[in-house]
Amino acid sequence: MARVRRLEVIGIEGLPEIREGDDLVTLFMDALNDMGTEIEDGDAIVFTSKIISKSEGRVVSLPELQVSGEAMRIARATGKDPRIVQLILDEARELVRVARNMIIVETRHGFVCANAGVDESNVGEDMAVLLPEDPQASAAQLRREIEERSGKKVAVLVSDSFGRAFRDGVTGICIGVSGLPALLDRRGELDRFGKVARITKEAVADEVCAAANLVMGEFSEGIPIVIVRGVHELVLERRSESEPESGIKEVLFSKEEDLFR
């Protein structure tokens, strides 16, 4: 396999504030055009989940929410806004940990994260943004459209930033991926000394989203789409047109497999 030797991580500038119904592919391709850049075969294109949520209308007005008794109880225990707690409960399949100012859940999609991804930043006063309805489907749909319109073979990843167990701070992670394996399984390959790798699976989709997050930034920068160029052998050589993609599910432990639940 040809190896990745050099990557470029390119922030797409000049995108407008995204609203419900916006066509993200057109906006992306126009911005790319304005930058004098083109898509290349093998590019991995990372969309922050927030603009997908906004284009889907997954923005909630807090004053209009009905708050349940359970949400009120958890809000008192955690010190959080009861309306935000209600949204978190609506998005959660299961509560994993509840602590001061912190609710860790498994979302409907199967992601273990704080606050079910409900986010009050970069949206108007008294509003909150939910995770996309189905980020895996969004990744596949965006990839199809970009490939049709550009004539290039690409991967699309949907990123968010999650906290971690054991380590402070958030990093970019992947919540939907098409055209690239979420895990690169190297079991069976030989190392430089001829030993067989026993357990190594590399979470390449998460690493691509972490690299993109350095350019997106966490907060006010407004770089919601990033091209990671140079991972083409992951995008092109590992592609199977006949088998269905496993997508981001491949990276998610079931509760039984998970040592930390």
Added chain:
Amino acid sequence: MARVRRLEVIGIEGLPEIREGDDLVTLFMDALNDMGTEIEDGDAIVFTSKIISKSEGRVVSLPELQVSGEAMRIARATGKDPRIVQLILDEARELVRVARNMIIVETRHGFVCANAGVDESNVGEDMAVLLPEDPQASAAQLRREIEERSGKKVAVLVSDSFGRAFRDGVTGICIGVSGLPALLDRRGELDRFGKVARITKEAVADEVCAAANLVMGEFSEGIPIVIVRGVHELVLERRSESEPESGIKEVLFSKEEDLFR
């Protein structure tokens, strides 16, 4: 603050197999020279922990090890090689989880990871490599030497690849960092709508190591040093020559802060 808009991730090729006592800075600068490349102000240079360990002689011959009764018991419970279990116990401050073929510990350094970082890949038969003695000190020392010899201001990161809670696969993470903050604290900054960020700390050192890991690869590629170019505002603008660096400690939760122990 000037923003990161574009990154380059550059694998350093042509490095020899590293042995105890090797001068990594000389080998790195020679390889860079052979590639026709130079260090630039603001470069973040990522060294995989394995070559630091090898240069420090942190390589153990398994047949020479004395195995304790405790190591034998855990080896039977986990199905692991008793000699490897002994090394893990020697490197651990505390056992966090023990399961089939899996021992999660907190290392002497404070890292929560599988097998205390003890690794049998890319080393000879019946040998294993331990984590560096003090990867934070190694990062600071490498940075000083590279800055002295190049005349450029850089950051140095020591990377390893750890598994995660909740998600399968390993990703590149940071176990030592000098010249760059481990966490970029954005609390107090305003978002695009004028709201104040409340909880966002971005683990930029881990993201830099994740990006580098895409080029290093997980297994047989032999790219042990990577330059991440384009994070100069993190390296140059946030530098304080007067205050001591907090380094990688900043990212490590104490046991009391950690929701998942």
